[in-house]
Structure formats: C-alpha cells, structure tokens
Amino acid sequence: MIPIKRIHHAAIICSDYEKSKHFYVNILGLTVHNETYRAERNSYKLDLRVGGIYQIELFSFPEAPVRSSYPEARGLRHLAFEVDDVEAAAARLTAQGVQVEPIRVDETSGKRFTFFTDPDGLPLELYEA
Template sequence: MKLNKIHHIAIICSNYERSKEFYVHTLGLTIVKETFRAERNSYKLDLAVGNEYQIELFSFPNPAERPSYPEARGLRHLAFEVDDLDSAVSELEEKGIEVEPIRIDEITEKRFTFFADPDGLPLELYEK
C-alpha cells in the first residue's frame, strides 16, 4: 500500500453555528461545500486548509464529550503550520482566543503553541 497524503480530518462539534463561525471567521478557513443531511439531522461543512488539506466539520444531535484534554485515546490534537507564530498568536488573542505560552519543540527546535476550538479540541500552531 502507498499512502500519498492526508486527505481530510473530520471533527464533530457540539454547536454547529458556533464552530462554523470559529473555523471560518476566527481561523479564516474557506468553505468548500456545506451540506445538510436531513436523515441524520446533521450538517457537514467541508473547509479548505491552504491548497492541500481539508477539514470536515460535522454536527450530530447530542455527541459525547471528549474524555480528557489532551491525553485521551484517539486524535490528540490538530496542528496548523504558520509562517509567523507571533503574528498568528496576536491575531487569535485579538479575537478573544486564549493561547498557551509559546514553547520550543526539543526535537526540531521549532516554536509552537496550543489553543482550543469551541468544543475544547486542542489545536496547535507550529511555526514553519
């Protein structure tokens, strides 16, 4: 088997409109397609991340909460690459998003930090 790249990342949110606002207006992702699936009473929002990746944002009635932060089994966090970490952090903070202190990756010596989406999903900014 030859895996070429990651095709998409799926996220289930608790409040569709709040999460849509966060991912589109706070993070600046582009809407590719929005679909309401009546049989599931669920939205699926396809969001472009740059030119290569896509996030699928799902809403479902009464989804279970994340068991812990961030060390639960399963997806640990989602990381976005940025050119200028200081600028990205400032932009998030100006929008009222709490951001952890910037740290240095001891292996790559690159700078990174964490913040959370409206449901507490850990998101990382990793400097290029």
C-alpha cells in the same frame, strides 16, 4: 504495504455548528469548500480547505456524546496548523478572544509552537514553518 499519498482530511464533530463554523471560518480563516445539510440525520457537514491542499470536515449531530480527552490519553492528541509566524498568528487569535498558551520551542526542531482550543475544547496547535 498500502501506497498512502497523504492525509486527505480530519473530521470533527462539534456541539454547536454555527459557533464552530464561525471559529474555523472567521477566526482561523479556513475556506468553505462545500456545506451540506442532511435532513435525514438533522446534521450539517461543512468541508473546509486548509492551505488549498488539505481538508477538515466539520459535522454536527444532535446530542453527540462528549468524548473524554486528556493531553496524554490514547487517540488523537491534537490537530496542528503550520504558520509562518506563530507569534503573529497567536496575537490574531488573542485579539479574537481565543485563549492561547505561551509560545514554546520544540526541543527537537527548534521551531516555535503554541496551543489553543476550538469551541468544544479540541486541542489545536500553531506550529511555525
């Protein structure tokens, strides 16, 4: 058994770096930890802090292929962010022009949640603490 302590980061490849950077920093409010331009790859790597503990790495690669994604397809289904008030967080996203699904209730936990997408259609979730 490997003594895994926690998830270190999630990595996202975007199609439009500036648009995605704006979304994750200005709309979602994630904190920029480090931004690097890698000239040899014509690529940016943006390290974003989530809640002071976790990290999202946002990458740009020229002509990155589109990945087919369907809600029930194999692989990563979505990335979820914990919030104190899902209704208030969804309202803030909506005010920024982000389309948010109706709020639902998790049958198992009784917690409220909703889904929305990033600029590339990556499914994201707000899950109430």
